[in-house]
Amino acid sequence: MKYLDEFRDPKLAKKIVAAIRNTVTRPWVIMEICGGQTHSIIKNGIDQVLPKEIELVHGPGCPVCVTPLEIIDKAIEIASRPEVIFTSFGDMLRVPGSRKDLFMVKSEGGDVRTVYSPLEAVKIARENPDREVVFFAVGFETTAPGNALAIHQAAQEGLTNFSELVSHVLVPPAMEALLSAPDNRVQGYLAAGHVCTVMGWEEYEPIAKKYKVPIVPTGFEPVDILEGILLVVKQLEEGRYEVENQYLRSVKREGNRPAQKLIKEIFEVTNRKWRGIGEIPSSGLKIRDKYADYDAEHKFDVGDIQTNEAEICISGIILQGLKKPKECPAFGKECSPSHPLGATMVSSEGACAAYFKYQRLQ
Amino acid sequence: MCLGIPGKVVKIFDENGLKMGHVDYGGTMNKACLEYVPEIKVGQYTVVHAGFGISIIDEEEAQKTYEVWEEFVDAAAREGVDIYGNPLKKDESE
Numbered sequence: 001m002k003y004l005d006e007f008r009d010p011k012l013a014k015k016i017v018a019a020i021r022n023t024v025t026r027p028w029v030i031m032e033i034c035g036g037q038t039h040s041i042i043k044n045g046i047d048q049v050l051p052k053e054i055e056l057v058h059g060p061g062c063p064v065c066v067t068p069l070e071i072i073d074k075a076i077e078i079a080s081r082p083e084v085i086f087t088s089f090g091d092m093l094r095v096p097g098s099r100k101d102l103f104m105v106k107s108e109g110g111d112v113r114t115v116y117s118p119l120e121a122v123k124i125a126r127e128n129p130d131r132e133v134v135f136f137a138v139g140f141e142t143t144a145p146g147n148a149l150a151i152h153q154a155a156q157e158g159l160t161n162f163s164e165l166v167s168h169v170l171v172p173p174a175m176e177a178l179l180s181a182p183d184n185r186v187q188g189y190l191a192a193g194h195v196c197t198v199m200g201w202e203e204y205e206p207i208a209k210k211y212k213v214p215i216v217p218t219g220f221e222p223v224d225i226l227e228g229i230l231l232v233v234k235q236l237e238e239g240r241y242e243v244e245n246q247y248l249r250s251v252k253r254e255g256n257r258p259a260q261k262l263i264k265e266i267f268e269v270t271n272r273k274w275r276g277i278g279e280i281p282s283s284g285l286k287i288r289d290k291y292a293d294y295d296a297e298h299k300f301d302v303g304d305i306q307t308n309e310a311e312i313c314i315s316g317i318i319l320q321g322l323k324k325p326k327e328c329p330a331f332g333k334e335c336s337p338s339h340p341l342g343a344t345m346v347s348s349e350g351a352c353a354a355y356f357k358y359q360r361l362q
Numbered sequence: 363m364c365l366g367i368p369g370k371v372v373k374i375f376d377e378n379g380l381k382m383g384h385v386d387y388g389g390t391m392n393k394a395c396l397e398y399v400p401e402i403k404v405g406q407y408t409v410v411h412a413g414f415g416i417s418i419i420d421e422e423e424a425q426k427t428y429e430v431w432e433e434f435v436d437a438a439a440r441e442g443v444d445i446y447g448n449p450l451k452k453d454e455s456e
């Protein structure tokens with residue numbers, strides 16, 4: 001397939017690995033932010049072909065994994081109501097809340113539907129004027145444009161039975177939070193290529209400068225990831241700390257302006273809690289007051305819900321790059337994709353699930 | 363959720379006032395919203411993320427990324443060395 005196969009070329013990948021070998025002289029810790037990249041790295045064994053000086057740690061870039069437990073519980077509460085059709089991307093249905101998941105709500109008779117795009121949820125609302133249709137709007141900057149457009153579209157059409165349960169998170173504040181933690185190990189970042197496609201990379205420049213870390217917006221295919229690593233390693237070895245774009249075919253410095261414009265129209269920046277990490281200031285988006293009628297939290301008054309995480313789960317530490325999944329005592333034992341204890345085991349983009357799937361036991 | 367895949371736009375149409383398209387992912391066809399890539403034309407490639415085109419793939423840049431490497435590698439291989447001038451091991455020269 002065009003624009004995929006050529007970036008999966010094993011011969012080319014091998015050459016880049018050789019180039020990395022020839023560049024590296026000292027140990028470096030590099031974090032890939034995005035869960036899609038984590039998946040690609042483990043699937044293709046990229047971490048295993050790199051010289052031993054380079055350690056890849058897996059970042060918090062899986063929206064399924066970092067969505068706070070309270071929000072999952074709110075989703076479950078709303079989805080259980082008889083008047084509601086609850087719509088979501090498929091990967092949120094199995095995320096464990098504190099007592100059950102959305103699949104269980106469905107098996108108990110709740111009208112829970114998987115959609116492929118938030119516009120499908122708008123369509124369901126249009127076709128079911130006597131029901132309340134709620135879309136579970138989670139994700140990073142990448143899903144925000146679609147979720148913003150769905151609200152905009154519903155408002156344009158005057159639909160009053162559509163709303164979104166929003167838990168949007170923003171990547172740069174999380175990158176900064178990790179860098180300023182006292183036990184931070186990260187020395188360079190592969191930034192998430194699709195987040196940067198939407199937002200551009202201007203906002204990373206002050207971070208690279210302040211914390212002296214190279215930041216390289218990177219694509220998702222093996223050749224992309226290896227080239228991203230090479231660019232980071234070159235900078236580290238030369239003592240440069242810049243934003244350097246690897247994913248040239250998709251990422252422009254200014255990002256996608258029409259998408260940014262509509263995100264700004266519908267959402268505003270807010271503090272957000274990240275599952276396993278805690279609250280990070282200005283790290284999320286919420287619906288502006290002007291569009292409060294489309295805010296499910298407002299509409300359904302789901303209040304404060306007390307929550308408990310499984311005690312044994314160390315996914316928070318994994319998401320900060322301090323430990324690897326195999327270091328969790330529950331990994332592959334009490335916790336597996338068919339019985340996940342933590343969110344990093346649920347999503348295929350979660351580090352624990354990727355390690356499990358590709359049998360990465362050590 | 364965060365996986366974006368490149369696909370070729372084969373048809374553009376209007377649906378409820380939104381710019382939509384049929385996108386071909388190497389044989390699998392799907393609908394995507396093209397509101398965020400307003401200048402896209404049939405035949406161009408877009409990265410589709412959760413049902414929305416988020417960029418028009420820059421064909422020149424895509425070619426460049428690949429070709430620069432290929433050229434480096436090929437030129438060096440003709441000399442029997444890798445791109446840093448080290449002699450090629452047998453399995454790397456194939």
Ligand code: SF4
Pocket residue numbers: 312313314315318325328329330331332335336340341342343344345352
């Ligand atoms: S293996 Fe399971 S319990 Fe352990 S950190 Fe991962 S998700 Fe949590």
